[in-house]
Amino acid sequence: MTEGVLRRYAPYLPVGPGTPMISIGEGGTPLIRSRRLEKRFGCQLYFKLESCNPSGSFKDRGMVVAVAKAIEAGSRAIICASTGNTSASAAAYGAHCGLDVYVVVPKGNIALGKMAQALTYGAKVIQVQGNFDDALRMVRALTDRHPLTLVNSLNPHRIEGQKTAAFEIVDDLGDAPDQLFIPVGNAGNITAYWRGFVEYFDAGKAHVKPQMMGFEAEGAAPIVRGQVVEKPETVASAIRIGNPASWQKAEAARDASGGIIDMVSDEQILEAYHLMASEDGVFGEPSSAAGIAGLLKLTRAGWSFAGKRIVCVVTGSGLKDPDTAVRYSTVSLTEIPAKLSALERALGCG
Numbered sequence: 001m002t003e004g005v006l007r008r009y010a011p012y013l014p015v016g017p018g019t020p021m022i023s024i025g026e027g028g029t030p031l032i033r034s035r036r037l038e039k040r041f042g043c044q045l046y047f048k049l050e051s052c053n054p055s056g057s058f059k060d061r062g063m064v065v066a067v068a069k070a071i072e073a074g075s076r077a078i079i080c081a082s083t084g085n086t087s088a089s090a091a092a093y094g095a096h097c098g099l100d101v102y103v104v105v106p107k108g109n110i111a112l113g114k115m116a117q118a119l120t121y122g123a124k125v126i127q128v129q130g131n132f133d134d135a136l137r138m139v140r141a142l143t144d145r146h147p148l149t150l151v152n153s154l155n156p157h158r159i160e161g162q163k164t165a166a167f168e169i170v171d172d173l174g175d176a177p178d179q180l181f182i183p184v185g186n187a188g189n190i191t192a193y194w195r196g197f198v199e200y201f202d203a204g205k206a207h208v209k210p211q212m213m214g215f216e217a218e219g220a221a222p223i224v225r226g227q228v229v230e231k232p233e234t235v236a237s238a239i240r241i242g243n244p245a246s247w248q249k250a251e252a253a254r255d256a257s258g259g260i261i262d263m264v265s266d267e268q269i270l271e272a273y274h275l276m277a278s279e280d281g282v283f284g285e286p287s288s289a290a291g292i293a294g295l296l297k298l299t300r301a302g303w304s305f306a307g308k309r310i311v312c313v314v315t316g317s318g319l320k321d322p323d324t325a326v327r328y329s330t331v332s333l334t335e336i337p338a339k340l341s342a343l344e345r346a347l348g349c350g
């Protein structure tokens with residue numbers, strides 16, 4: 001049986017005798033080597049496929065810990081604000097444990113697959129006439145006044161769980177990579193990875209620490225611009241965030257690692273999204289392409305990654321957002337009558 005994150009990394013997690021060791025199969029995700037895309041960069045490029053978690057995103061690693069600790073503390077109900085993946089994950093783990101789940105999402109700005117998940121797992125879905133930052137502000141104020149457990153990454157157990165992805169990368173590669181390329185939205189994940197790499201380094205399990213290379217979307221880049229973005233906009237709806245909760249922690253991770261936080265345009269995100277899928281068979285959601293978009297941007301700006309060992313985090317599955325996939329498809333559909341001759345003609349061999 002699959003171990004899950006709580007059992008596999010118990011010594012590194014806030015796990016005690018009273019913690020329920022729940023799992024729906026999170027963690028243990030594949031680290032795969034690029035075959036084609038990496039040639040553009042002259043580096044060794046690996047993808048960490050967090051899309052292979054049970055709800056299809058990296059959120060499950062943190063959610064399993066947050067939900068276990070909520071149950072341990074006697075909570076019966078959890079709530080989050082979300083651009084989609086946190087709500088899908090909260091709904092999944094809440095369902096597994098019989099908790100009431102409330103998810104607050106920006107109306108019209110969460111991907112179809114994520115909405116389908118939250119609804120089918122049985123969460124109560126509340127659509128706010130506002131953006132993610134509005135939803136998070138409301139949920140924070142609500143949980144100050146009412147006995148609901150907040151499972152956004154402000155909940156420290158979320159970050160604890162998410163750091164296990166860094167452990168797995170080191171366990172798989174035998175050491176930390178030179179650089180980690182990762183999308184940045186609410187900035188919890190870059191914070192969690194850095195913590196994981198530092199803890200494994202301090203435990204003697206890794207001999208180097210990677211540079212953290214984070215990328216926001218240009219229309220939602222508060223950290224890069226140094227100010228809150230009131231009306232964030234990007235095709236990558238998961239990272240359409242103007243006032244990240246872990247802003248300072250992400251900057252600290254960037255600075256301590258000697259890395260950067262930069263931004264990529266929607267055009268660069270969509271280019272990377274298509275290249276990952278068509279050249280390496282990796283179908284991430286648009287936000288998950290921000291890392292490769294950043295690698296392409298920096299390479300074109302003259303940076304050299306030759307000889308480096310780089311891991312790019314594919315944070316969520318491309319299946320989450322079928323609307324964007326179809327809308328921006330670069331391939332044309334062909335329709336034919338049900339005849340062999342028509343098929344031959346269509347393939348140019350008739």
Ligand code: AN7
Binds near residue numbers: 057083183185187238
């Ligand atoms: C696929 O679900 O914020 O920088 O509410 O879904 O840790 O926020 C999602 C974020 C990257 C950014 N990739 O991670 C939410 C939410 C995907 C995501 C991010 C998200 P953070």
